Amino acid sequence: MADHAHDDHGGDDHGHGHGGDEDDGRVTSPMQEFSTSQVGVGLAVLAVGLLVTFGIPLLAA
Numbered sequence: 001m002a003d004h005a006h007d008d009h010g011g012d013d014h015g016h017g018h019g020g021d022e023d024d025g026r027v028t029s030p031m032q033e034f035s036t037s038q039v040g041v042g043l044a045v046l047a048v049g050l051l052v053t054f055g056i057p058l059l060a061a
Helices: 036-060
Strands: none
Touching: none
């Protein structure tokens, strides 16, 4: 069998707080900044989704 400790997967370095680089381009969503316009777009998408999900079936009934 092959020794899997030196695979291309990086061993134990999976970015779980083991002192990896902070500049690798990967950022989790809660840490990302967002603007007020992005919040507005999200609310508009929510409103359309709720209208399609609940409004149209209620009108059709």
